[in-house]
Structures are given as C-alpha cells and as structure tokens.
Amino acid sequence: MNLFDDIRALVLTALDEIEAAGGLPAGLDRGAVTVEPPRDAAHGDMATNAAMVLAKPAGLPPRTIAEALAGRLAADPRIASAEVAGPGFLNLRLAPGVWQGLVRAVLTAGAGYGRSALGAGRRVNVEFVSANPTGPMHVGHTRGAVFGDALARLLAFAGWDVTREYYINDGGAQVEVLARSAYERYREAHGLSPEIAEGLYPGDYLIEVGEALKAEYGDRFLNRPESEWLDIVREFATERMMAMIRDDLALLGVEMDVYSSERALYGTGRIEAALDTLRGMGLIYEGVLEPPKGKTPEDWEPREQTLFRSTLHGDDVDRPVKKSDGSWTYFAPDIAYHYEKITRGFDALIDIFGADHGGYVKRMKAAVAALSQGRVPLDIKLIQLVKLWKNGEPFKMSKRAGTFVTLRDVVEQAGPDVTRFVMLTRKNDAALDFDFDKVLEQSKDNPVFYVQYANARVNSVLRRAAEAGLVVDDATLAAADLTRLSHPAELALARKLAEWPRLVEIAARANEPHRVAFYLYELASDFHGLWNRGNDDPALRFVQEGHPDTSRAKIALARSVGVVISAGLGILGVKPVEEMR
Template sequence: MNIFNWMKDEIKAVLETMAGSEGWPEGLPFDRITAEPPRDASHGDIATNAAMVLAKPVGAKPRAIAEPLAEALNRLDAVDSVEVAGPGFINIRLSPSIWQAQVGRMLEAGTAYGASAMGAGRKVNVEYVSANPTGPLHAAHARGAVFGDALAALLEKAGFEVAREYYINDAGAQVDTLARSTYLRYREALGETVTIPEGHYPGEYLKDVGRAIAEQDGDKWLSEPEEAWLEPMRSVAIKLMMADIEKDLIALGIRMDRFSSERALVEDRAVDRVLAKLEADGLVYTGVLEPPKGKTPDDWEPRPQLLFKATQFGDDVDRPLKKSDGSWTYFSNDIAYHLDKLERGFPEMIDVWGADHGGYVKRMKAAVTAITGGAGDLDVKLCQLVHLFDGGKPVRMSKRAGTFVTLADVLEAVGPDVLRFIMLTRRNDQTLEFDYQKVSEQSRDNPVFYVQYAHARACSVIRNAGEAFGADAVLDPALSKASMGSLTDPDEIGLIKLLAGWPRIVESAAEAHEPHRVAFYLGDVAAAFHGLWNKGREDARLRFILEDDRETTLARMALVRATATVVASGLGVMGVTPVEELRE
C-alpha cells in the first residue's frame, strides 16, 4: 500500500464532493495534485498542494479552497489533525493507528512490499553496458552495468515490462583493428615473435584468442592475404570476447534478455530502410557543414554530405549519415538500431552510456523522435567515471588488460554485492570513488556494511526472540497479526513512517530513472533502525525483547521483521543479497 497515493485519492474524493456542491467548473486538473512528505517532518506526515493547483481554474484564492478542504479532511477517521500553512498548503497528520497498521501489511506482502502497478505493464527497453567487444569489461563499465541492471529491476518493481539489452558494436573500424591484433597473436601462438603496433590492442587477453585459432586452424592463415583472414579473425575474436564479457556480467549478477548485433543490422540493410523513411519525410538533404568547433579553416575541407535535419528536433547542427568513403556513419547504424527497438514493441527506451558519449545525446534523441514519428521516447543516462583506490592509493592497471583494471579484477577483490551497492551510492552523473580498503571495512562509514548490518542485526534479534517465546511466535504470519498498539515511542513511529515510504520511493525513483535513491533510502532505514536499537540499550523499557511482556515484544518483533523485509526488498532491487549474519 502506498499511503501517499491512498491519501491523494481521499483528497480527490473530498474535492469532487466540494466541486459538486460549490458548482466548480468541470475538467479541473486533479492529476496535478500531490500528496507527499513535507520538507520539514515537524509539519506533519503528508502535505498537499491541492488548493494551490485548483485556485486559478476555480477562480478563488487558495485559502478559500484550503480551509474547507482541511475541515473536511479533519473529519476522516484516519486523520489526526490538519493545518493550512502559508498561502494555502495543507499539512496532514495521520492517526498513529494508521501507521501501526502498516507493519502488518508489510509482513503480509513480504519482499513484494513496495511493488507498484504504476507501470501498468508498459514495455521498456533498457540498453546498458554495450561495450565494444574489443577486450574485457573494465571497472568503469561496472558502473553502467550496475546502474542499468538496478534501473531495470526498479522499473519491474514499479509494474513495467522490462527488456534488458546489450548492443554489440561489431561493425566498423574498431573490430577490424581487433581482427588485425588477433592475427598478430595468432602468429605469436605459432612461434613467431611479434610486435604490437601502435593503434592495435596490446592486451594479454588476445593471446588466448590467438592460441584458440591456432589450435583450431593450425598455420592455415599464415600465408594468406588480409582479405582472406580478416573476417575469420574478426568473427572468432568477437565471439570469444563476447563470451568473456557475458561471463563477467553473470559474475556481477547480470543476465541480459537480448544481445543485438550492429553487424546484423548492417547486413540486413536496416540503414537503407531508415534512409528511405527519412527521405520520405523530407528529413535528409545534401549539404556542407560548418567547420567543427576548435578547428581552424586550414584544417577543414568542406565537402557535400548526406545530412539528417537534426536541428528540426532540437540538435545543435545537422548530422552526416555517410562517411567520405560512402559507408554509413555510426550514427546511421544507431538510428537503425533504435528504430528496430520500436518495431520490436518498445516505444520507451532507456540507454545507459559512459560520460564520454555526452555529445552524442542530442543527436540520438533527435533521431529517435524523427524516425519514430514521435512515437518513440528515449532517455539517455550518462554514467560518470569511477576512480579506483586501494587504501587511498590509485589503482590504474591490470596485468591481463595492460592498460586498465578489469571488472573481473574488482569482482575478485570485493565480490559482486559490495561492487553493486557502492556503484549506486552516487547519482549516475557524479564521479564516484571506489576504495577497495574502505568498502571492506566493517564500520558505519561503509554504506554496504551499515545496511547489511541492519538486516543481519534484525535477523539476530528475531532469532533471540524465537528462543525466548518460541520459533512459531516470530514467524511472519504470526507477527503480522500481533497487536501493534504498543508501538508508541516516537522513534518506533518514525521508523514505521520511513518503512511505509518504500512504495513511494519505488514509484518516484522509477519515474525519475534514478536507482541511487534506493541506496540512499536504505541508508536512512539502517540509521533509523540502528538508532532505535541503541535507544533500547540506554533505556531498558525500549529494548526489542522484554521477556516479561510478550505482547510488546511481539509488536516490536513485527517492526524488526518489517525492517528486515523492506531492507531485503530494496537490496533485491539493487541486486544485492541480504545477509543474516555478519562475520569478521
């Protein structure tokens, strides 16, 4: 149950009654009314802007609407008090019994608590990672991978039908360079001494690929010209690199629903169909672009190009669709790929890219709007850099990769749960620092430990209560029926309110495409729970387990169990396994 949505419905019901009795005009913007926590918790539990939203269309001052609305809301059994603030904002304080009743609902729902029907089954395609298959995934890829996977899980929690997708950039110059680099490693595997030229891929990982081809084909390609061996080398290298990438993703807890190939789109002449559609809509022309920023006229050779009218859709300049050699640009292939998504039934698309692709966002959004006739909606989320440290010292290199730290290296050092959690402790558009030593500490300063400890501590308390009152008494079905009336301490009610906010967090984070909000929220829950536990150490009457007061103990066990349930639900969205015990 989303208590804020429930109260919004109550507010709308009262307003509809007022509209009928007051003769207000029809078509009032009830959909703009909000019911959300006030910025200052001392003002109440729920604040609504209803009077401010309706004042102009009704033709009345906000307070003239707010005061009778507040009076009507105050008569609801669930409401303890209502106040009108400022020009017409309304602050509502709910009855403690309403909050107490939420505990049982959380236990009845289990980790499904917080799930929403907001998405109504709408299909969303989330494309993430999509690293070039020219080497293993590195630590920076981990951020986009975790962000995209958590966002997909969050959208599913909010009621969307989600497809997780990886776009393989297996066409173009970079994979031809991969093929040539692989050929050198193939020759090396056959006993030659080779030098990796500048501009090729020098990583140790291609030695395995070269050996695999040598074992399969022997010296078959040694005397052949490039046009004979380029495609076989490219094909095998991409296949083995993608197998390596998929293995790393699975180790991180990520399983893609689909791997889409750029080369397959090109071979299927998908770009030709895109061009035909853009031409039919009058959105392409042959023209000469201005010199790019930062280049002097001597550096610029103006030439006629086939251009897409990107400026008609919000881009800064029109964009070329063909290279000087007559082949399609990467941009053209990407347009075809996004049209393919729409044709597969995904009008809502989310792309997760690295920060170095920031200059590509406007043109891609423009292209999606144009090629889909406005039916497609693309949101691009850019993930900023990750700086790796170990005890404050930068970590920059991997033996296997040669020039970067691989995802496999990080997973081996800290494991998937720690990596996933830390990658969501900052907004995706903020730089993130990842210190191996700090993320392994068992301290309050380590957010992974702090949240996991809250879950483990809750499980420990439940086990102890089971020893005192019997294991059956602390099972969820029994606790959900406990009398919650003894949960009256302000910190107990405060924790309940925080837990009851989980459904709202799911909806708001899903709507904003911001899974980091889940990590922030779980930190708040952990802090509130640990604070309540510490309060019991200082005041014996507030301990979770009171052996001489079964009713109060079971009510508190229900709250403890609800805390563990919500933490587990949130960790599930993040792809992190909740632990029941923590050991040094």
Template sequence: MTLYSRFAAHIDAALDALVAGGALPADLDRRNVTVEPPRDTSHGDLATNAAMVLAKPAKSNPRTLAEKIADELRRLDEVAAVEIAGPGFINLRLTDDTWRAELSAIRDAGGDYGRSQRGHGTRVNVEYVSANPTGPMHMGHCRGAVVGDALAALLEFAGYDVTREYYVNDAGGQVDVLARSAHLRYREALGEAVGEIPEGLYPGDYLVPVGRALADEFGDRYATAPESEWLVLFRTRAVAAMMALIKADLALLGIHHAVFASEAELQAAGKPEAAEQWLRERGLVYDGVLDAPKGEVPDDWEPVELPLFRSTQFGDDQDRPIKKSNGQWTYFGADLAYHFQKAQAADELIDIWGADHAGTVKRIVAAVAALTENKTRFDIKLVQMVRLLRAGEPVKMSKRAGNFVTLADVVREVGKDVVRFTMLTRRADAQMDFDFAKVVEASKDNPVFYVQYAHARIASLHRRAAEAGIDATSPDLSRLDTEELALVKLAAQFPRIVETAAAAREPHRIAFYLYDLAAAFHSLWNVGNDRPDRRFLVVEDPASSAARLLLADGCAQIIRNGLSIVGVEAVSEM
C-alpha cells in the same frame, strides 16, 4: 493499496465531493496534485499541494480552497488533525492506529510491498553496458552496468515491461584491429616469436587463449595467408570469444541481458538504408555540404556533398551527416538505424552512456524524436567515470598497455554486493571514488555494510526471540509508542520512493533510502544500550517484544525488497 496511494484516493474523493457541491469545476486537471511527507516532520505525517495546484484554474483563493478540502479530509477516521500552512499547503496528522495498520500491511504484502503498477505494462527498452567487444570488462564499464541493471529492475518493480539490451559494436574499425591482434596471437600459438606487440594492436594477454583456439581449429592454414583470406573469419571468432568473456564478467555482477543486438547484423539487414529512406520520404534527410570546421581549416579540407539529417529541426545545433564521403555509415548513421529498430518493439527507450559521450546526446535525441514522430519517450542517463583508490592513493592503469583493472578482479576481491551497492551511493552523473579499503570497512560510513548489518541484526533478533519462546504471530501493536511508530512512518515511504525513483529513472534513490531506513533502525536499536526496557527483545516483557519484533520484521522486509531492486543480497549473518 499502500498508505500514500490510499490517501491520494482520499484526496481525490474530497475533490470529487467539492465538485459535486459546486465548489470546484468538474474539468480540472489533477495530475500535479501530490501526496508526500512534509520536509519538516514536525508539520505532520502527510502533505498535499491540492489547493495550491487547483486554486488558479478554479479561480479560487488557495487558502480558501484548502479550508474546503481540509473539511472533507477531517471526516476520515485515519486522520487525527488537518492543518493549513502558508498560502495553502495542507498537512495531515494520522492516528497511531493508522500507522500500526500499515505495519501489518507490510507484513501481509511481504515481497510485494512497494510493488507498483505505475508502468501499466509500458514496454521499456533499457540499453546498457554496450562496451566494444575488444576485451574483458574493466572498471570503466562497471558503473554504467550497475546503474542500467538496477534501473531495469526498478522499472520492473514499478510495473513496466522491461527489455534489457546490449548493443554489440561489431562493425567498426575496432573489430578489424581485434582480428589482426588475434591473428598475431594465433601465429604466436603456432610457435612464432612475435616480440613486442606492434603499436595499434590490442596488447592484452586476454587474446592469448583466443590465439590458441584459432591455432587448434585451423592449424597453420592462415599463418602466412593474406589478410583478405582470414580477416572476416578471425573477426567473427574473436568477437564471439570477447562476448563470451564479457557475458561471464557481467554474470559475476548478476547482470544478464535478454537481447544482444549486433551492429554488423543491423547493417547486413539494410536497416540503415531503411531508416534513411524513411527520413528522406519525410524530408528529414537531404544531400548537402557541411560548413568548414571552426577555427583553422586543414589544407586538405574540401566541401563534400553528404546525406545530412535535419537534426536542427529537433533542437540540435547543426545538421548531422549519416554517411562518410567513402559511402560508409557514420557512427551516428548506424546508431540512428539501431534506435529505429529498438523503437519498433518498445514504447520508451533508455540508454545508459558514459559521460564522455555527452557531446552526441543532442543528435541522437533529435533522431529518435524524428524516427518515432515524438511518440516515444527517450532518456539518456550519463554516468561519470569511477576513480579507483587503494588507501586513498589512485590506482594507475592503462587500457592501451593492457594492464587495466578488470571488473572480474574487483568483484573477486571485494564481492558483488559491495560493488553493486557502492556504484549507487552517488547520483550517476556525479564523480565517484571507489577505495578498495573503504568499501569493505565495517562501519556506518560504509553504506552497503550498514544496510546489510541492519538485516543481519534483525535475523539475529529472530533467532534469539525463538530461543526465548516469544510468540510474535499475533502481536499487540498498541505496545508500539511514538518513537517506534516514527520508524513505521519511514518504512511506509518505500512504495512512494519506488514510484518517484522509477519516474525519475534514478535507482540510486533506492540505495539512499535503504541507508536512511537502516540508520533509523540502528538508532532505535542503540537506545536499548542505555535503556534495557527499550530493547527490541525484553524477555520479561513478551508482549512488547512481540510488537517490536514485527516492527523489526517490517524494516527487514523493506530492506529485502529494496536490495532485490539494486541486486544485492540481504544477508542473515555477518
């Protein structure tokens, strides 16, 4: 039990005592009672809103109730002072020994410090990347890949049972285009001069090896054969080749999915039909006619009866077709069935989507609500695109021309750690610039460098302490003063950050916190530049050095724990 969870239990016990004494009703809902650091550190170490939350249902004055709660909390040995602020917030100041004990707790817990059971084993399916299998990963896919993978790791650290899933869109027209593009490269591999790639086919050179493989396997058997003889075969081979390429690209980022769900297999198994039938039986799919398009109506438009999902019953602005007029499934119809399949094996679903899909959020949220009868939590995290820069100038690229910037090229140029951490230095729904020069800059303005440098500094400190013969196995922590304990207070927030980030589904909070912790450590370190007695390692004062070494170790441990969540290495040398 970490400090924040322990004080949550203390407050709960204080409320129990008031219930036992008749000062509070027994049936109050305490779920919104919080324990957190006050926004202004001058107000104390911890703050609780217990009196503010419970006063109204308890039919009490908030400040009067706060006084009663404060009287209970003053009995605790860990509490130095309790103050009531404003209309009823309760601020606590803890004893210095409490913070010293928390530093020892960080050391004892090691890699498990901050790990939580908040999730209680809840099964969560996190689906991310899911790029069409028509080419290698490019930087347009990178941010969603990192956000999804870091979120999955965060939820695991917080006690959830997580499945990482990739949805392979291998049933749409784009994979037929891929097959035709591969056939062109196949003919090229057989010696045919194909000339300029025709409009409508994928022009990238990444299909050249696919064409060669097909030529090696089939010879000239399909060179002049009609499309009906090779389309399905070439589509299968090309999709498999693209997925192998995509998996290799993701592996460069340290990303590995447990499940690859095929849209083609989903449809072959009749899952969309099953979902439609399930919804029809509940009156949620009906045959109807869509309204004419808003604005100028095309000359060839005519009303057609289609199976429509009643998404307006779940907050959407219109009912949505699940099939086209030719009987094929709409994208929405296929996605509806896919989410129905996912929900069978999960308690909660999370999708990581590009911001360009924002317009389809309402309908799929409505579908999941209907298909799970509102029993499955479903979150969609929208991720904004990344603008690539070199020394401040935009990097021009065109996916259609086949000269886009691949994820593999970027990782090889700047490194996995730089890419992953940088993608979490903004909220996922905020615009981001990725400047190749700035992300490798060795400065405070480069978050990944600044955090890794803090860990490397502490590793160097350890080496120098060992050379000086300083024994830090049983340090006297009373040597740590108020300025040094302030760093412990920040370090002790890590378990709370993990829980709040997991609850909000926002892994960037871990990166933000690590930067703040690294900045506080560097600031304390730099005090020693002007005051040699304040250095972390003072050979003439081994007792203080041993205590400060444990303080540094605590910061290093939390940096390691946090970086493991975001998928970045905690380096020992830079």
C-alpha cells in the same frame, strides 16, 4: 499499498465535497495536487499543496481553500490533525493506528510491498554496457552494467515489461584491430615473436585467443596475406571476447535478454530501410554542413554529404549519415538499430552510455522521435567516470588488460554485492570514488555495511525470539496487537516504511535506481537509531521477556524493516546478509 496515494485520494474526495457544497468552481484540474512528506518532519507526517495549486484557477485565496479542506479532512479517523501553514500549505498528522496498520500491511504483502502498477505492463528496452568486443570489461563498464541492471530491476518492480539488451559494436574498425592483435598472439603461439605495433591491443588476455586459434587452425594462416585470415580471425576473436564479457557480467549477476550485432546490419538492407523511412518523411537530403565551431576556412573542406535533418527534432545541427565517399557514418547503423527496436514494439527505450557520448544524445533522440513519430520516448543516461583508490593511492592498472583496471579486478577484491551497492551510491551523472579500503570497512560511513548490518540485526531479533519460544512467522506477526507500538521512535520508523512505495515510483519515473540505495541507508539509520535507544531504554527492546504480546508487536516492526530492506537490495541486485561475521 501506497499510503501517500491513499491520503491523496482522501484529499481529492474532500475537494469533491467542497465543490459540491459550492466552495469551489466545477471542473478544476487537480492533476497537480500532491501529498508528500513535509520538508521539515516537525511540521507533520504529510503535506498537500492542494490549496496552493487550485487557488489561482479557483479565484480564491489559498488559505480559504486550505481551511475548508482542513475541516473536511479532520473528520476522517485517519487524520489526527490538519493544520494550515503559511499562505495555504496544509500539514497533516496521521493517527497512530495508521502507522500500526502500515506494519501489518508490509507483513501481509511481504516481498510484494512497494510493487507498483506504474508501468502497466508496457514494454521498455534497456540497452546498457554495449562495450566494444575487444577485451575484458573495465571499471567504467562495471558502473554502467550495475546501473543498467538495477534500473531494469527497478522498472520490473514498478510494473514494466523489461528487456535487457547489449548492442555488440562489431561493425567498426576496432574489431579489425582486434583481429590483427589476435593474429600476433597466434604467431606467438607458434613460437614467433609477436609484433605488437602501436595501435594494436597489448593485453595478455589475447594470448589465450592466439593459442585457441592455433588449436583450431594449426599453421594455416602463418605467413599468409591478411586478406586470407582477417575475416576468420575477426569472427573468432570477437566470439572469444564476447564470451569473456558474458563471464564478466555473470560475476556481477548481470544477464542480458538480447545481444544484437552491429555487423548484422551491414549488407542486409536494414540501414537503407531505416534511412528510406526518414527520407519518406523529407528528413534525408544531400547538403553541405557549416564548419564546426572552432574551425577556420583554411582547415575546413566543405563536402556534400547525405544528411539527416535532425534539427527538426531538437538537435543543434543536421547530422551526416553517409560520407562523401559513399560509406556509412557511425550514426547510420545506430539509426537502423534503434528503428529495429521501435519495430519490435517497445513503448519506451533507454540507452545507457559512457560520459564521452554526451554529444550523441540529441541526435539519437531526434532519430527515435522521427522514426517513431513521437510515439516512443528515448531516455539516455550518461555514466560518469569511476576513480579507484587503495591504500590512499590511485589503484594501479591491470597488467592483464594492458591499459586499464578490469571489472574482474574490482569484483575479485571487493565482491559483487559491495561493488554493486557502491556503484549506486552516486547519481549516474556524478563522478564516483571507489576506495577499496572504505568499501570494506565496518562502519556507518560504509553504506553497504550499514544497510546489511540492519538486515542482520533484524534476523538476530527473529533468532532470539525463536529461542525464547515465540512464534515469529509473518502471518503470526501480522496478527499481533500492533497498538502496542506507541513510542514516537517506533511510529517514526513505520513512517519511513510508508515512503517505500512512493520512492519506488519516483525512482522509476526518473530512471534513477540510486534513489533506492539512498532510501535503504536512511531506513537502516532509523532502525539502528531505534535499536540503540533500546540499549538505554529496555521498553524499546524488540524482545520483551515475559511479555509475548508486546514482543510480537515490536518484532513485527523489525521484521517489516527486513522485508523492505530485502526488496530494496533485490532491486540493487545485492543479496541480503542474515548474519554479520
């Protein structure tokens, strides 16, 4: 049930009636007609822009349309009043029975309340994390992992068929560095002093890899030339690093559906096939690029390269796919990988990158637009940095990792649920401060605690009701006499619940799961406000001694809040707390 959609349908029906009566020209496009919460709650429950968007094509003053529409809408029993404001906005107030019925709808739908058919079963691939397999995941990966998983959950809730994918960047020079670093730890396992030269990975996490290499291969590679061990050690170390990454993701409750390897693209003809497809479109050519901005003729050497004509698909400059020495650029396997995702039949692609990939967005979108001939949209979300604080100071780096704070460091101190929620309290492209002291404190300023406390309070209401001998299962509560919910604060809370289905669709359309966290905080705030009113006004308490019918109605409202909080936390990947300790 989406109450905003229901009222919009009522508005469209009223417009049909006005048109049939000759009050509007036939055939007007009504796609831009909306029904949404007013900016100021004092103006009403909902507002529609119908008169404003139809006035110009209809050749009529907005107020003329708005007044005609108001008259039609006011005849519906769901509409308590329809008031024209300003040049032609129409503010609507709904009858109390609508909000009372909303509580019943929430309890009847249960966990399904707010689920949407927006995605219509279309297939979307969400690629996220995709960290280089060279060590444990750091705090930046943590935010990307949380964002990606929450987005996948949100899209599934909104009706998409979602595939979570991890692209293993095992085809570049970084895995060669990993192999050499692991080899030094292998030497160390044999009692030799490791030579951790500049450029190698210094983290202690590779000690275990060195010991495992010794257990597997003995002294076979000691004092042997690199050509004899590099490939074997690279594969061995990469597999160990990916096992570590999977364990790190599991700490956050993140599971991937697919792991794809960059290395698997090389020597298989898959890169060539993707570029041949572009070549067949006239988008691959041999040429020389202009000097990058800021370069002078003295430090710029023009070289003929194989280029992708990405400017035809919105990029600023054409992009090299093969260097002058015949080797592939980093961009070439990425083109092939995305071509492979397109051929798997996805209807939409989403890539989640670190903030340092900002310059990669246009070229990747251009490649997907070309390869899919505009059929498959690609949305790229950039994840900004996380700054860690503890005791009022920046959190120190992890000795085990060598150069950074790991995902495991964060989760072990804050817990997976707190980590996930806090990582979603800012939009993905905004920097985020993660203060270990604040995220664990029990106050309104800590959104994790505030939302969980609301859910715990709902469960405390249910426990107290059961102790009082009241039957409080959802079916019984849904059948309660909800007309007993009449106080403005109670109806206001029901109005907030009505926003949930609409919020889900807005967040899913924009690929913005942080909106769910924001909404949950607002819903919790409204619930706590009603709870606190009950401290001063006994008539607003959820359990009314000696009045079982009234109690059931009020408990139904509290329980409906719990239903929505649980659903929202499920999208965020956070377990609801039933009791605060």
